[in-house]
Amino acid sequence: MPKDMTHTDTIFDRRESAAASYCRSIPATFVSGSGSELTDAEGKTYIDFLAGCSSLNYGHNDPDMKAALIEHISNDGLAHGLDLHTGTKADFLSAFEEHILKPRGMDHRVMFTGPTGANAVEAAMKLARKATGRTNIIAFTNGFHGVTAGALAATGNGYHRGGMGTPLNGVTRMPYDGYLGADWDSTAYLEKALSDGSSGVDAPAAIMLETVQGEGGLNAARADWVKKVAEIARKHGALLIVDDIQAGCGRTGTFFSFEKMDIQPDIVTMAKSASGFGLPMAMVLVRPEHDVMGPAEHNGTFRGNTHAFVTARVAIEKFWKDDAFQKELVKKTEILTEALQQLADMVPNARMKGRGLMQGVDVGSGELAGAICKRAYQKGLVIETSGPEDEVVKVLAPLTTPEKTFRHGLNIVLDAARDVLVEQKTAAE
Incomplete structure (x- = not known):
């Protein structure tokens, strides 16, 4: 493994512009992705609930798209x-x-x-x-x-x-x-x-x-x-x-x-x-x-x-040639809404926001939302915040995420929120 992937003084620290943003809260060095999962340079796998900020709605390296692209390149397209x-x-x-x-x-x-x-x-x-x-x-x-x-x-x-x-x-x-x-x-x-x-x-x-x-x-x-x-x-x-x-x-x-x-x-x-x-x-x-x-x-x-x-x-x-995929999204929306309602119920005055598979929870502060996302990352989930003060925990999972993986990722969010809220309550006592 290249030294720069593990040393604290990485090539990113030395050479990448200060304008970089997502890597500040998600510091792993990712080397591969498949479906709804990312793998870092140390071999740890993460569920991806960021999906390239909705650039990867169909997941990482969809096999049919990949095959068509490889064929195109191989034929000097x-x-x-x-x-x-x-x-x-x-x-x-x-x-x-x-x-x-x-x-x-x-x-x-x-x-x-x-x-x-x-x-x-x-x-x-x-x-x-x-x-x-x-x-x-x-x-x-x-x-x-x-x-x-x-x-x-x-x-x-x-x-x-x-x-x-x-x-x-x-x-x-x-x-x-x-x-x-x-x-x-x-x-x-x-x-x-x-x-x-x-x-x-x-x-x-x-x-x-x-x-x-x-x-x-x-x-x-x-x-x-x-x-x-x-x-x-x-x-x-x-x-x-x-x-x-x-x-x-x-x-x-x-x-x-x-x-x-x-x-x-x-x-x-x-x-x-x-x-x-x-x-x-x-x-x-x-x-x-x-x-x-x-x-x-x-x-x-x-x-x-x-x-x-x-x-x-x-x-x-x-x-999109028929409505089969769209019908699948209805079921996943129900799963997402149910899980996020549980998150909203944990936090006083929290609000559900968004629509479809573009939903999240306004937990009232960027500090709390950031802490939840950070803890989720430590547990193996890539997820980010949004909003004027970064106060919304935002789920942008690939639309193709298998139900089992989807539920597992949502459970990580809920577990992360419970951990953070317990820690905050303990610190306040």
Whole structure:
């Protein structure tokens, strides 16, 4: 084993930037992954409830995707193709059209952007501004859309915004569903502001939202709230952008997070699990009438990852050609909800949050949530927090996690919480 994997003065300590984050609370050096498990350099196996922050919805090294990718590489298949026509792109688009778009009545075109979610958001904002001739974007409190300049302007988190070092413009913030209390309908304020010429809110090019705010603390918008926002956007000539980067690809129980909300977004951003395999891939789905970018007006050397097209096609054909996989997610959602309710019952004033297999518990403080996740890690579970103060214990297990493994991981969370709460009670006495 290389010395750097075990010595306290590791290559990571010496050379990796201070910007690294997840490894601070999860310090193991991982060397392999299979399904819902990770193995570190010392041979210890962990259950993975982080899943690449929802980039690995189908687990690590899915055997069918892996076989297709190996075959593609072995046959000298293209590794890089800019935005040239390729057979792998055609196969992916055909599968996406047949199994995803057409069954959902969506006529959207697919724009391949640079391989990050933030790049997809940047492209979506540019599209909306060009299509409408307006500049303002309405975004929401606790939204997280990325940390490049345009996407960061739409992101609410002050810590991330502070990293830009320059003013962030072109976005008006509105209260998300529940931000001002469960009984306060924030769409009424949005409608009033856009209808009043003296509100100071410029007519927007787009209204952009996540139906479940992943990094913002698993705030889940009610379907009727989202539908009202869509109606307001249409009324005021703004495009509706749904950022489905973390909540999409089955994470909330359906391929798109908005499927049961009776809306049709003008633009949808996707990344993370879009490739199916954890390979970088991002795209923007846009209604044809808003597909207004000129050639290379939004470009990037790595727009369209050829290897990702291979695995993405397999993911769609394997998991989304019928409703069998979606039915499995219903059962797993029930298991998750039941376990997290037990966690919430342990902590005074704790709250269940999220939807589908994108759920967690607000335990009231980042200190407690962090302690629970740290203890869970010591017990063999990789899990993280979210929220403005990291106060939410967040479960993002691969959607393909076997039930036995899923229940075992959830029991680790519960055991970790019991340990931490007992220790805190003992220390207080």
